[in-house]
Amino acid sequence: MAIKEKNVVELKGVYKIYCMGSEACVNALNGVDLKIKPGEFLAIMGPSGSGKSTMMHIIGALDLVSKGQVFLDGTDVSNLSEDNLAKIRGQKIGFVFQDFNLIPTLTALENVMLPMLFQENNKPLEIQEKHCKALLTLVGLGERITHRPTELSGGQQQRVAIARALANDPEIILADEPTGALDSKASEEIMDLLKDLNKKGKTIILITHDRTVAHLARRQIHLKDGKIIEDKITH
Amino acid sequence: MIGIFNFVIRNIRRRKLRNWLTILGIVVGVIAIVSLISLSEGLKNTINEEFNSLGANKITITSKYAGFAGSSSGKGLTDEDIKTINKISDIEFSSGSLNGYIETKYAQETIMISYTSYAAEYLQEMLEQNNLEIEKGEYITDEKSKAVIIGYNYTDTEKAKDLFGKTLDIGKKIKIATSDYTVIGILKKTGDSRKDNVMYLSNENLQEITESETYDTIFAIVKPGKDIENAANRIEIKLEKARDAKDVTVTSPIQEAKNREETLGIVTIVVVGIACISLLVGGVGILNSMYTSVFERKKEIGVLKAIGAKRRDILMIFLLESGIIGLLGGTIGVILGFSLAGLVKLVAYQVGITISISITASIIILALGFSFMIGVISGMIPAYLASNQEPVDALREE
Numbered sequence: 001m002a003i004k005e006k007n008v009v010e011l012k013g014v015y016k017i018y019c020m021g022s023e024a025c026v027n028a029l030n031g032v033d034l035k036i037k038p039g040e041f042l043a044i045m046g047p048s049g050s051g052k053s054t055m056m057h058i059i060g061a062l063d064l065v066s067k068g069q070v071f072l073d074g075t076d077v078s079n080l081s082e083d084n085l086a087k088i089r090g091q092k093i094g095f096v097f098q099d100f101n102l103i104p105t106l107t108a109l110e111n112v113m114l115p116m117l118f119q120e121n122n123k124p125l126e127i128q129e130k131h132c133k134a135l136l137t138l139v140g141l142g143e144r145i146t147h148r149p150t151e152l153s154g155g156q157q158q159r160v161a162i163a164r165a166l167a168n169d170p171e172i173i174l175a176d177e178p179t180g181a182l183d184s185k186a187s188e189e190i191m192d193l194l195k196d197l198n199k200k201g202k203t204i205i206l207i208t209h210d211r212t213v214a215h216l217a218r219r220q221i222h223l224k225d226g227k228i229i230e231d232k233i234t235h
Numbered sequence: 236m237i238g239i240f241n242f243v244i245r246n247i248r249r250r251k252l253r254n255w256l257t258i259l260g261i262v263v264g265v266i267a268i269v270s271l272i273s274l275s276e277g278l279k280n281t282i283n284e285e286f287n288s289l290g291a292n293k294i295t296i297t298s299k300y301a302g303f304a305g306s307s308s309g310k311g312l313t314d315e316d317i318k319t320i321n322k323i324s325d326i327e328f329s330s331g332s333l334n335g336y337i338e339t340k341y342a343q344e345t346i347m348i349s350y351t352s353y354a355a356e357y358l359q360e361m362l363e364q365n366n367l368e369i370e371k372g373e374y375i376t377d378e379k380s381k382a383v384i385i386g387y388n389y390t391d392t393e394k395a396k397d398l399f400g401k402t403l404d405i406g407k408k409i410k411i412a413t414s415d416y417t418v419i420g421i422l423k424k425t426g427d428s429r430k431d432n433v434m435y436l437s438n439e440n441l442q443e444i445t446e447s448e449t450y451d452t453i454f455a456i457v458k459p460g461k462d463i464e465n466a467a468n469r470i471e472i473k474l475e476k477a478r479d480a481k482d483v484t485v486t487s488p489i490q491e492a493k494n495r496e497e498t499l500g501i502v503t504i505v506v507v508g509i510a511c512i513s514l515l516v517g518g519v520g521i522l523n524s525m526y527t528s529v530f531e532r533k534k535e536i537g538v539l540k541a542i543g544a545k546r547r548d549i550l551m552i553f554l555l556e557s558g559i560i561g562l563l564g565g566t567i568g569v570i571l572g573f574s575l576a577g578l579v580k581l582v583a584y585q586v587g588i589t590i591s592i593s594i595t596a597s598i599i600i601l602a603l604g605f606s607f608m609i610g611v612i613s614g615m616i617p618a619y620l621a622s623n624q625e626p627v628d629a630l631r632e633e
Contacts (some may be wrong), residue, residue, distance in 0.1 A: 062541060063627045083547075089540075090543020105246060105251070
């Protein structure tokens with residue numbers, strides 16, 4: 001089927017070069033080709049300095065490539081303006097960060113609603129609220145919608161962050177070390193939640209150096225010196 | 236519940252102490268501006284009211300060489316001048332007036348009293364032009380009768396203590412210079428102690444007492460509907476011709492009001508200008524605070540951008556934040572500014588000076604608008620910096 005064949009993420013010969021001064025340049029990504037199909041559960045692995053953070057920035061439309069092309073859901077985002085990138089991010093990608101990055105002044109519900117605030121043609125507030133309450137219920141925090149981040153445990157904060165990532169119903173959940181700041185029990189719960197979301201059809205891209213976490217992903221990609229050195233389907 | 240506005244309010248509340256200090260900077264500036272404008276507008280209103288009470292159709296003619304009370308020389312204004320003025324078609328009538336400060340005796344007490352005289356024929360009308368009215372007794376109608384009309388204070392038990400020590404009433408006799416006069420009228424209270432202390436005589440009597448044959452002032456009343464400036468010009472031309480000298484000053488109320496308002500306007504501009512400088516300093520406070528805020532919230536800006544905030548969203552968040560800080564400062568400043576003006580009024584009243592203050596919607600709108608603008612302008616550079624941050628750089632921040 002044609003739709004099945006469409007890539008949700010596609011990198012074509014992507015280079016990302018950082019230069020400190022005129023001489024010292026580092027190829028953070030050194031000619032990467034990658035295709036990710038809808039509904040995949042993928043882990044991007046590698047030691048620090050391997051280019052995984054850069055990879056995440058490129059896939060997440062947070063940064064532009066130095067050379068090559070990036071397609072998100074069929075759209076070439078390689079040369080988009082900052083505002084257009086922001087629009088794509090808001091619609092197609094849900095970010096989950098290692099340290100949650102919730103806004104401390106806002107309640108759980110308000111944090112979840114935040115991505116909808118920046119979308120054009122906003123739906124009525126009541127509908128947004130209902131939608132976001134449902135998301136919090138989905139991640140198991142239906143009872144804590146008025147709590148502030150400081151009143152929640154790390155695991156709970158990460159659930160709020162996942163609910164926030166789901167607010168605009170994006171194709172891709174891009175999770176950067178989502179369990180890096182959590183104990184093993186909370187880590188397990190978060191990974192279960194991500195697996196559930198994957199079963200419901202979301203494409204999950206994990207960036208991690210933790211092998212146990214990476215093993216939960218069906219497909220694992222290993223990066224080294226800005227290149228993909230291994231790309232395997234595990235189970 | 237949540238919108239950018241709500242988000243901004245939360246942000247302001249997060250850094251309570253710093254924002255309050257920043258707001259304080261604006262508050263001080265706005266207090267200065269609002270209280271000064273309120274007082275100067277009040278002063279302007281008082282002057283205008285005074286003018287209206289003096290009669291908007293009354294032209295005042297004085298001799299340039301006339302001295303003070305009773306010392307009018309041969310150059311003073313005469314009955315001839317009154318005739319000249321009365322010939323002008325736009326003039327209803329004109330009447331001479333004298334002022335004098337004369338020893339007066341009553342109940343063993345001799346004090347100096349300020350007198351004003353008008354022609355008996357026009358005395359009631361001239362008093363009414365000054366918003367004065369008889370409360371008890373009658374007006375002087377006979378030029379020759381030894382009658383006097385007294386201000387309210389002479390009948391007030393409290394105020395009379397500082398005057399004759401004893402209250403006056405209709406029918407009582409007082410000794411002005413060397414002759415006895417009978418009190419035939421008492422004026423209503425005006426609340427202005429200068430006016431309430433004056434006594435009124437007919438021109439003939441005051442001229443006799445001061446040994447003068449001329450007038451200090453001639454008042455010309457313009458017919459209703461006629462142009463006052465024009466009438467004033469004609470009086471000046473006719474008088475100069477008749478007297479063969481340019482020695483009279485003709486003042487119309489409009490002209491006078493203009494002069495005073497102009498002077499007051501300049502004073503207001505200077506004083507409010509100085510107050511504006513303090514508001515600008517408050518603006519620098521906002522600039523400083525927002526600058527720090529942008530650096531502190533670098534990561535937050537990165538997160539907002541990651542979840543889809545465009546540059547103008549970030550710009551809006553920061554501009555709104557600084558604008559609201561300005562507006563908050565403005566609101567508090569307006570309230571405290573009017574309170575300060577009120578306090579000044581109260582203190583002045585305690586020491587016997589009556590001043591009025593002006594509290595108008597335009598002052599409020601002006602002050603709030605101005606402080607909001609100061610906030611927005613101060614926030615512009617920090618907001619621009621915030622909106623221009625690369626999301627990757629912002630996210631990398633710890």
